[in-house]
Amino acid sequence: MRDVTIAKSEFIADEKAITKIQDFQEDAELFRYCTLPQILKYVECFTGPNIMAVHTMLINKPPDPGKMSSRHPMHQDLHYFPFRPADLIVAAWTAMERVDRSNGCLVVLPGTHKGSLKQHDYPEWEGGVNKMYHGVRDYDANQPRVHLEMEKGDTVFFHPLLIHGSGANQTQGFRKAISCHFASADCHYIDVKGTSQENIEREVLEIARKKYGVTVPITLKDTWMIRGRLVKGERINL
Ligand SMILES: CCCCCCCCCCCC(=O)SCCNC(=O)CCNC(=O)[C@H](O)C(C)(C)COP(=O)(O)OP(=O)(O)OC[C@H]1O[C@@H](n2cnc3c(N)ncnc32)[C@H](O)[C@@H]1OP(=O)(O)O
Numbered sequence: 001m002r003d004v005t006i007a008k009s010e011f012i013a014d015e016k017a018i019t020k021i022q023d024f025q026e027d028a029e030l031f032r033y034c035t036l037p038q039i040l041k042y043v044e045c046f047t048g049p050n051i052m053a054v055h056t057m058l059i060n061k062p063p064d065p066g067k068m069s070s071r072h073p074m075h076q077d078l079h080y081f082p083f084r085p086a087d088l089i090v091a092a093w094t095a096m097e098r099v100d101r102s103n104g105c106l107v108v109l110p111g112t113h114k115g116s117l118k119q120h121d122y123p124e125w126e127g128g129v130n131k132m133y134h135g136v137r138d139y140d141a142n143q144p145r146v147h148l149e150m151e152k153g154d155t156v157f158f159h160p161l162l163i164h165g166s167g168a169n170q171t172q173g174f175r176k177a178i179s180c181h182f183a184s185a186d187c188h189y190i191d192v193k194g195t196s197q198e199n200i201e202r203e204v205l206e207i208a209r210k211k212y213g214v215t216v217p218i219t220l221k222d223t224w225m226i227r228g229r230l231v232k233g234e235r236i237n238l
């Protein structure tokens, strides 16, 4: 994935536009992260013994190009997931260097994981928004927020309903983190038709057609089944 502003700038080298490697589950070295006992020990408390890595990312938040496009809007990860129950899904996010407000650390709204899934859309940001970076349409902006300042190697585990995002990277370095969403293999797929998740379904299927050249009819479930990888126990539903 490339930052929308940087990718369109003729003055910046192509590799400096790369903000994320999405879906690294087939890369042996990167995937080792998802199998680390130090991570799985905590993941298992949420998922139980049958653990799937459902979504992987190496995030390389670039120095902000001046348009604030390095921000990640406040969102709930469950918006992207066509499976339930939410309580059997957990994110692990590990800082690969010190992160604080200057380089755009995570920011969370504590307690929001006890709420429900909200409507998400592209935020109306003047400087542009990266592809598929949907944000919660309505949330109380006066609600207390916590900035997660973390040292290199620190990991945070969070619920897929927790409203979170990250700020602009105001430094000159790339802010690196590695992350995996885990889910219990006992989770089941849901049909998102008629729900607030229809907009992301449409977008993912369009990307599958246009970017990956898929010509046969596929479903949102197919896109998740192909990418998911078992890390422990038995692959049941997912
Ligand atoms: C499939 C299932 C996924 C499913 C993903 C499931 C996510 C689970 C989420 C869990 C919670 C979260 O992480 S929340 C955030 C979730 N969202 C994401 O992580 C989205 C990550 N984004 C991506 O992976 C990618 O951007 C894609 C696949 C959506 C689209 O890729 P792409 O079409 O190649 O575009 P991308 O590289 O991003 O580049 C952005 C724009 O810059 C242009 N561009 C690119 N390179 C250049 C260049 N050298 N010179 C000029 N322009 C350029 C592109 O054409 C595009 O313009 P133009 O075509 O616009 O004109």
Ligand SMILES: O=C(O)CCC(=O)C(=O)O
Pocket (backbone or CB within 6 Å): 059, 061, 072, 077, 104, 105, 106, 164, 165, 166, 177, 179
């Ligand atoms: O690393 C970031 O800046 C934000 C990541 C995030 O919000 C997510 O992966 O859901």
